[in-house]
Amino acid sequence: MTTAKTRHHHGDLKRALIRAGIDLLEEGGLEALSLRKCAARAGVSHAAPAHHFAGLPGLITAIAEEGFDIFSKYMTEAIDAGEQTDRARLRSICRGYLQFGLGHSGLLKVMFGEHGLGVHAPRSDNREEAEAYLILRSVCAPFVPEGEDPHIVEAQVWSLIHGFTLLYLGGEFGCTDAPIEDSPFEAVMALIDRIGTQATG
Amino acid sequence: MTTAKTRHHHGDLKRALIRAGIDLLEEGGLEALSLRKCAARAGVSHAAPAHHFAGLPGLITAIAEEGFDIFSKYMTEAIDAGEQTDRARLRSICRGYLQFGLGHSGLLKVMFGEHGLGVHAPRSDNREEAEAYLILRSVCAPFVPEGEDPHIVEAQVWSLIHGFTLLYLGGEFGCTDAPIEDSPFEAVMALIDRIGTQATG
DNA sequence: CGATCAATTTGACACTGTAAAGTTAATCTT
DNA sequence: AAGATTAACTTTACAGTGTCAAATTGATCG
Known part of the structure; x- marks a missing residue:
């Protein structure tokens, strides 16, 4: 060693x-x-x-880990810059998620697109990936009903914001020219706002 | 010719x-x-x-077109198999979307993953892609407020179901072992059910 | 039947990842 | 301090890839 x-x-x-x-x-x-x-x-x-590295896949893995580090920074910075409410934090990580995707689409692709389609939960020994997941988990926690599986709320949030980020990057549904604030982003956030206001599963 | x-x-x-x-x-x-x-x-x-074909990208494009055809079939079959309610149809295309993804993850990857991250709207002369989009559009239409941009609702639906499909394919958030009916899928559908119940933008 | 022309083959080139063997330079051992 | 060891890197080689240019084949047309 x-x-x-x-x-x-x-x-x-x-x-x-x-x-x-x-x-x-x-x-x-x-x-x-x-x-x-x-x-x-x-x-x-x-x-x-x-x-x-273990060949090209190994290099890509290492790049993805670096990407998860940057990704975590985007989310924590968005949290710090926003209001300190449970629901505001939920919106903040979404904003951070989207901004990371817009600024680093190549990294996003490598992180989520190649080694399996949606790698996210802390199943691996990957420190960086686990950290990003823990941010998501902690921000989602207040909206998880007592005794329920946290994955439910996390999946709702992740599906929405990841799906929307890809949509936005593809420039579809009027996402190209409009600024982030208009565009479907606010509508997606409106759905985020409704998470936890009723039985989730 | x-x-x-x-x-x-x-x-x-x-x-x-x-x-x-x-x-x-x-x-x-x-x-x-x-x-x-x-x-x-x-x-x-x-x-x-x-x-x-115009090289490998050309072949991939042709494969993706074939994929969009199959994709459309999944959605229309899901619609036909389900209840004939506006909201049930919304759920049906989501179910079709997910089942297509589970059965044809390679195609999904090629359709949405390579030529840009999220290619969907009918911006091209691609017949198959446009057809899939028209299904989404027609099913979403009842939930679009008068005079509003249809893209808003479409983006909500697409973000949710596309994001969730990738999540499910990645096997994260407890999506591996559980059957579709349990798992976060129902929670995501619960969000779908809330689309259009309030101002969307 | 001969000319034409699209469809396909052949051959070549630059590029890729990868493995094996050789080389250099730092560290370890005595 | 000198030799042995080992890690970091280079060199060489090979199979596979996309792509281009030039032959070749086979159907069609006049």
């Missing part, structure tokens, strides 16, 4: 490769992402990444 | 390639889909597909 500090040749190749991968992703979408290009950007031979 | 009937060498290569592509997709996911493998399955040389 090494202490993950500065290593032999390259300073911190693993990090450099992840960063290069994110850059490629944001520049040219998922198709532009390749191990060899990442290696070239990091100034290293094309086979070097194999020693840091 | 040819009449698209039986041609020179192969009977109907274009169709055969699409079918091979769908098979590959359902067998091994998106990564297993390649032009060369489709050609091999159709018993044809590796460069033949180029004359029928």
Whole structure:
């Protein structure tokens, strides 16, 4: 076990490769992402990444983890910037979710689109992913009836905001030109506002 | 302009390639889909597909169109099988949507996941896609307040059911083992039931 | 029957991921 | 301090991919 500090040749190749991968992703979408290009950007031979990731899927996983970190930041910042009400916080994470998607659609795609369609719950040892989920869970908690499964409310919120984010990114239903505040976003938030006002299941 | 009937060498290569592509997709996911493998399955040389599709993206587009056809069938069949109430029809297309996703996750991925994240509205000359959208539109219509933009209600429905379908496919929030009827599906339908019961925007 | 032309094949190229073997440089051991 | 060990990286090679240009095949038309 090494202490993950500065290593032999390259300073911190693993990090450099992840960063290069994110850059490629944001520049040219998922198709532009390749191990060899990442290696070239990091100034290293094309086979070097194999020693840091389990192939291309491994690099994508690492990029997705980075994405979940940024994703968590968007949500917590949105929470901090908004009103401190249970219901306002629910709206805030949705706003954070959408803004993350708009700013980092490539990351979103990698996080949710490739390794299975909707990876979210803390089933893995993935620290970053679990953190994002815990934010969702804690914000949803006040709306979970006593003794009920928290997943119910979480699924309602996640379905709505994830679905809408994809919709918005696709530019459909009049989402292209209108500012976020108008557009169907407010209507979706109106549904969010109704969560927990009746038996949920 | 040819009449698209039986041609020179192969009977109907274009169709055969699409079918091979769908098979590959359902067998091994998106990564297993390649032009060369489709050609091999159709018993044809590796460069033949180029004359029928604009490269791999073109083949994927054709597969997606086929997917939209099947998708439409799922929704109309669900409508026909259910109660004939405005609100029951709304639930029915959601059920059809989910069942399509469960049965054809590869197609769903290709339809919505690759060519942009959420392609849905009839912005294109794509007949199949437009048909699916028209079903959604007609079922949503009764819940659109007079003089309001139909997109609002459509976005609410689409966000919920598309988001939930991805969630379910990902096996998160207790969606793996439970039957559809339990699980968060009913809770999501409860939100669908609340669409149009108040100002939507 | 011969010309034409679309459909398909052949061959080649650049690019991808990946594996094996070789090389360098830092660390460990004595 | 010198040799052995090992991690980080390179080099080389191979199979698979999309794509293009040039042949070739086979049906159709005059």
